[in-house]
Amino acid sequence: MERQIGSYSFGEDLYGLLCNSQTHKSCSGKPGLVVILGHTKGTLQRNIIEPLQSIWGTSLVSDIKSNNTAMMFGEHVFCLGAEKVTRVDSIRGSSIKYCYGDEVVTWHPDVFTMLKSRLDKPYSRFDGTCNPDNPNHWFYKFLYNPNFDIYVQDYTIYDNPYNPPDFVKNLENEYRGTVYFDRYILGHWTIAEGLIYKLFADDAANTKNMAISQKPQLSRINIGVDFGGSGSAHTFVATGSDRGYNNLYALLSQRVECKDKDGKQIYIDPDKLGELFCEFVWRVIAMFGNPDVVYCDSAEQTLILGLKSTARKKGLGWLRIENALKTTINDRIRCVCRLQAQRRFYYMDCGCESLVNALSTAVWNPKNLTKDERLDDGTSDIDTLDAFEYTFERDISRFIKYE
Numbered sequence: 001m002e003r004q005i006g007s008y009s010f011g012e013d014l015y016g017l018l019c020n021s022q023t024h025k026s027c028s029g030k031p032g033l034v035v036i037l038g039h040t041k042g043t044l045q046r047n048i049i050e051p052l053q054s055i056w057g058t059s060l061v062s063d064i065k066s067n068n069t070a071m072m073f074g075e076h077v078f079c080l081g082a083e084k085v086t087r088v089d090s091i092r093g094s095s096i097k098y099c100y101g102d103e104v105v106t107w108h109p110d111v112f113t114m115l116k117s118r119l120d121k122p123y124s125r126f127d128g129t130c131n132p133d134n135p136n137h138w139f140y141k142f143l144y145n146p147n148f149d150i151y152v153q154d155y156t157i158y159d160n161p162y163n164p165p166d167f168v169k170n171l172e173n174e175y176r177g178t179v180y181f182d183r184y185i186l187g188h189w190t191i192a193e194g195l196i197y198k199l200f201a202d203d204a205a206n207t208k209n210m211a212i213s214q215k216p217q218l219s220r221i222n223i224g225v226d227f228g229g230s231g232s233a234h235t236f237v238a239t240g241s242d243r244g245y246n247n248l249y250a251l252l253s254q255r256v257e258c259k260d261k262d263g264k265q266i267y268i269d270p271d272k273l274g275e276l277f278c279e280f281v282w283r284v285i286a287m288f289g290n291p292d293v294v295y296c297d298s299a300e301q302t303l304i305l306g307l308k309s310t311a312r313k314k315g316l317g318w319l320r321i322e323n324a325l326k327t328t329i330n331d332r333i334r335c336v337c338r339l340q341a342q343r344r345f346y347y348m349d350c351g352c353e354s355l356v357n358a359l360s361t362a363v364w365n366p367k368n369l370t371k372d373e374r375l376d377d378g379t380s381d382i383d384t385l386d387a388f389e390y391t392f393e394r395d396i397s398r399f400i401k402y403e
Helices: 014-018 021-027 041-056 085-091 109-118 138-143 165-175 179-185 198-205 270-288 301-313 329-341 353-361 382-390 393-399
Strands: 033-038 069-072 075-081 096-101 125-128 220-226 233-241 248-257 293-296 321-323 345-348
Touching: 033 041, 041 075, 075 085, 085 109, 096 109, 109 138, 165 179, 165 329, 198 329, 198 353, 220 270, 220 382, 233 270, 233 382, 248 270, 248 353, 248 382, 270 301, 293 301, 301 321, 329 345, 329 382, 329 393, 353 382
Parallel strands: 033 075, 033 096, 096 125, 220 293, 248 345, 293 321
Antiparallel strands: 069 075, 220 233, 233 248
16 A cells, blocks of 8 residues: 655645546546545635636536535545544545545544555555644654655745745745744744744833734724633633724733632622623723624623623623634634734733733643643633633634735
8 A cells, every 4th residue: 555645834736646647547447435535624625626626627626515525537536524533434434545635634633543444455545735733743653653654745835836925925924933934834843832922922021013002993893701710810801903804903901810819719709790891891982982792701601691681780781792602722823923923913002911911921831742732720811812812713714814
């Protein structure tokens, strides 16, 4: 069984891998399935199907149908997601003659293990691509295992001659000063360590180029609420965005401690919490205008009901209070890193002290070397970061310009 794996950065030559003439001749007309595996069906459509259609047209490359199949160059192709362990059942019992794998590092490892057992023909072949991740990642250990016969190609973003110079420059600016520059630009398998928002921490301590004193022109205002528990705090953060989602502005933040000055836990009843929340909302209204939506930690439905009840009593019955989406934390982190690197994130120099402290002290977990994980042991203000991220997580795709 031959297994060929290409380890790529941005701009991987998806077309060449999938349409490789040698692969097609060795597999065409022979028994076995042709499979494309990716993070989700949506990423497969975006990363593979649509670029291929732009070159070869829809007559040779169809869209992914409702039954998760597509017709590609005369072959019936199964297009499946690989992000969950439940996806193992999608390929269990199959005999696969050719598989193309997209964004392999995002797969669940059990899916990859099952795939290896399904490449059971003497002519079976696997081509895979990915952006580098942590050097302790399961796929890295597979790629560079000396006991396996694997053909690995490593590239930087500069190796793709089809990327426009402005596109490359924009990506460099977005990731500069972060772990993602080493991974997505230089193609290195790098550990995420130290400060998460180093650019921001340096700016807040020295130049303060991200700090503004005058009210910005806003088209939308959101408020995020994270509820405290044992050893944590209740937090409120208001952010705004301008028309076109060109910039994200931190407007106001507040941290309500659940401990006294001696470190003993204190109980803040729902009524008191509701009053503090309404005071925060009125401050936002007075300084910046009416908020559009309040997004709250969905794990505390009782407290959310309490906020709604108090808001009605305090003349804020019109306020939309909804559950936070709570997307993947690292997706939120990447968004903020990119906005800060592009100088598209700003904060009010008065009123955002708790958020500035939270962003300046957030670090990667040094004890977890197997994946990128934000340290959450009480030494940094994760509560404020969560409330902050609830305000923009639904709009990440609007803020990110160069996906």
